[in-house]
Amino acid sequence: MDKSFHVVLMYLLVHFGLIFFLFPNDIISSSDEGQWMPILIGLIVHFVFVYIYMRGLSFLPEKNIIHIYSEISNGLAVFILLPVFIYLLLTNIIGVRAYSEIVTIVFLSNTPSWAIIVLLLLISAYLASKGVEVIFRTGVILAFVIFPIILFVLIASFQNVDWRYLYPLFNDDFRFITNPSYLKSFSAFTGGFLFLGFVSPFLTYKRKKVLIAAAILIPFFLLAVYIPVLTFGHSTSSTFLFPYIMAVDSTYLNWLMFDRVTMFFILCLITFIIVQVSLLLWMASQIINHWIPHNPIYSVVTLVIIIFITSLMITNWETVEHLLWLNSFLRFYVIFTVTLSIYNIGRRSKRKGLS
Amino acid sequence: MRTLTLIILTSLCSLLLLSGCWDTKDLNHRSLPIAMGVALEDDNYEIHLQIPDTNQESVEIKIVSEKGQSISKAIDKLSANMESQIDLLHTKVIVIDKDLATKGFKDLISGFMRDREVSPKALVVVSDEKIETLFSKLKNTTDPQGTNLFDFFDKEAGWNPQISLTRVWQVYRSFYSYTKDVAIPIIKSGDSTTVEHLGSAVIKNDKMVESINTEETLLLNAFYNESTSGKVEVMDEATLMIVSNSMDHKSQFINQIPYLKSQLNLKVVLLETTDNPTTKEIKTSLETLLTERFNEMFTKIQESEADILGVGQYFRTKIPREQLKNWRSEYYPNLRMDLQIHVVIQNEGQLKLVDH
Structure with a gap:
């Protein structure tokens, strides 16, 4: 059954969760001027990999990547899926820990982080144990409720923009490519589309529509970085941990009943994060399920307990940043191996089918 | 059995909501x-x-x-x-x-x-x-x-x-x-x-x-394109009220010296007059009054090297970022500022201005 609409909304939702928190800071600290260039390069990488990935998958309809690899050989499945599994688990641990810390920094300064982690994990675990359809349906409801709020906040955050901060527009210095911050920013460019290869037998989608969703995201990638830069200037916004949140915080809407729009904005994004975490949990449990068939609830519960304990062992923000940096290598490895191998396998099976 | 689990689950979930208000203190x-x-x-x-x-x-x-x-x-x-x-x-x-x-x-x-x-x-x-x-x-x-x-x-x-x-x-x-x-x-x-x-x-x-002073702050607000409507200006010839204002800027470099040409457009209405002045007299009088006031303020802030007008923003296209760092100390003190004030008298109230 064609569920393009669900997949598209989920695609947008997962990326929104990634774009507005850490991404602006990564880009702003990687380049002093002409931030559109690093963003453009990241977007090109995003489009190329999403396209290759989906093209490869389209040669092998009705199959998810776990089936595809294990049909070739069990060795290959282990060789590729084990890193993927570790990546999913690590992303989840860092994600849960990072977002709980963000919530603490931004508004719940008295709440212990374990309570926030429990809240994030419990809801995600419930969704993940119910299966992929439930996650996607939840995504659709949340998207309908929350997208208007996000759009509103986005428009409101233009309030203090000074367009002259756009200049200098060009940057002939390409050293940002090797900047650790820039490599970390790829969590937003490449961290959100792996799920497309997992959903195949349950949900099908049209490639073109996902590419349209990716195109819709382009202005959001740009605005998340440029709104703080245009409001504060580069030298000021580089002192912020969450530049976009600061920019939203400086908008003054006295006719609105809420004094601080930021709070609603962050809570909206946190719900997206919950959906994303549940999606990652579900993907990880699918991999386990392939090797050891069982009721998904057991693996989800085990994973959640592992994630909870490990994330509590991370005590400070510095470690979170360090782990994000380490994880970016694993992410590059996973994205490269998965997309390219799927494409090759797909091409080969198509040729075989023709002959 | 199912309803019981449901009730227990719901009550447990509602407990979770409390985590949002840790150590809460009522209003x-x-x-x-x-x-x-x-x-x-x-x-x-x-x-x-x-x-x-x-x-x-x-x-x-x-x-x-x-x-x-x-x-x-x-x-x-x-x-x-x-x-x-x-x-x-x-x-x-x-x-x-x-x-x-x-x-x-x-x-x-x-x-x-x-x-x-x-x-x-x-x-x-x-x-x-x-x-x-x-x-x-x-x-x-x-x-x-x-x-x-x-x-x-x-x-x-x-x-x-x-x-x-x-x-x-x-x-x-x-x-x-x-x-x-x-x-x-x-x-x-x-x-x-x-x-x-x-x-x-x-x-x-x-x-x-x-x-x-306050009069100078008015010009500053006009420069920021804040609305200055409602402000009353008194001169020898007449008392006026500003109803709208807008600003245009043009920046350029001539022989390494930054020049900024700005035009302040003001729309005013007439409140009181003394000795039957002509429209032209009122306009020139207001224009000179404001120009003088602005120049006085600008010399003062330029000497203090504080760019409260944000003039440097207009030169961001012309100065590379490396040098922009020294804007306040190197470029700003040499800046030549030329403010032109253009006044339009929108109306003269219920009475006509009688020409001599």
Whole structure:
């Protein structure tokens, strides 16, 4: 059954969760001027990999990547899926820990982080144990409720923009490519589309529509970085941990009943994060399920307990940043191996089918 | 059996909701100061808070003060000594003592930005007299809501176009920005009114280096494209009211010297006249009056190397970022500014101007 609409909304939702928190800071600290260039390069990488990935998958309809690899050989499945599994688990641990810390920094300064982690994990675990359809349906409801709020906040955050901060527009210095911050920013460019290869037998989608969703995201990638830069200037916004949140915080809407729009904005994004975490949990449990068939609830519960304990062992923000940096290598490895191998396998099976 | 599990699950889930308000304190156990005054005394911050205390019948204004090595320490001490918890969430105005402003207040503002308890949208004001005197005057007001200091700056209430409005985040931005400084309003307690507005403090980086008067602040607001409508201008020939204003700028470099040509377009209406002046006389008179006033102000702020007009912003396309860092010291002192004022008399009221 064609569920393009669900997949598209989920695609947008997962990326929104990634774009507005850490991404602006990564880009702003990687380049002093002409931030559109690093963003453009990241977007090109995003489009190329999403396209290759989906093209490869389209040669092998009705199959998810776990089936595809294990049909070739069990060795290959282990060789590729084990890193993927570790990546999913690590992303989840860092994600849960990072977002709980963000919530603490931004508004719940008295709440212990374990309570926030429990809240994030419990809801995600419930969704993940119910299966992929439930996650996607939840995504659709949340998207309908929350997208208007996000759009509103986005428009409101233009309030203090000074367009002259756009200049200098060009940057002939390409050293940002090797900047650790820039490599970390790829969590937003490449961290959100792996799920497309997992959903195949349950949900099908049209490639073109996902590419349209990716195109819709382009202005959001740009605005998340440029709104703080245009409001504060580069030298000021580089002192912020969450530049976009600061920019939203400086908008003054006295006719609105809420004094601080930021709070609603962050809570909206946190719900997206919950959906994303549940999606990652579900993907990880699918991999386990392939090797050891069982009721998904057991693996989800085990994973959640592992994630909870490990994330509590991370005590400070510095470690979170360090782990994000380490994880970016694993992410590059996973994205490269998965997309390219799927494409090759797909091409080969198509040729075989023709002959 | 199923309903029972459902009930247990739901009640467990509702328990989770409580985690959002850890260590919660109800509204009646909180004190929400409207204004905060900060002074520096022997390396210790002295803070004063204006807290509206709501009873069932009326609002009483409480002024509390405390000293501490940092703002948070002082607040903490106050909270310990009070029957309720102090919550700076709704603080709208930060009043800084003039001595502290001249010494520099970077740490103070950065602290507000870091902690996030005080909204970055709170206004920053400099007090020309001792904070204590100003706040004791605030207490004696008859304002029913106790928000007088905030209302003074509120665009929907007591704000006037000759008052500059600068928020915490804007002040913070000026510490780091290469090309933008800020002006902060200066106030003191008035004789017949609660507050008297004296002009604006010119802030360079984090120190007050100069001050400009109210008339000059009006031009500053016009430069920022803030609406100056409603301001009354008096000259020998006539009294006028500004109804609208707009600004155009053109920047260029000639022989390494930055030039900025700006045009201020004003629309005015006639309120009173003396001795039957002609339209032309009124126009030229207003134009010279404002041009002179602007040039006087600009020389003053240019000497202090504080770019409160944000002139550097117009040169961002022309100066590479590396050199933009030295805008204030290298380019700004040499800047040639040319302000042209173009006045349109929109109408002359119910009476005709009789030509000679």
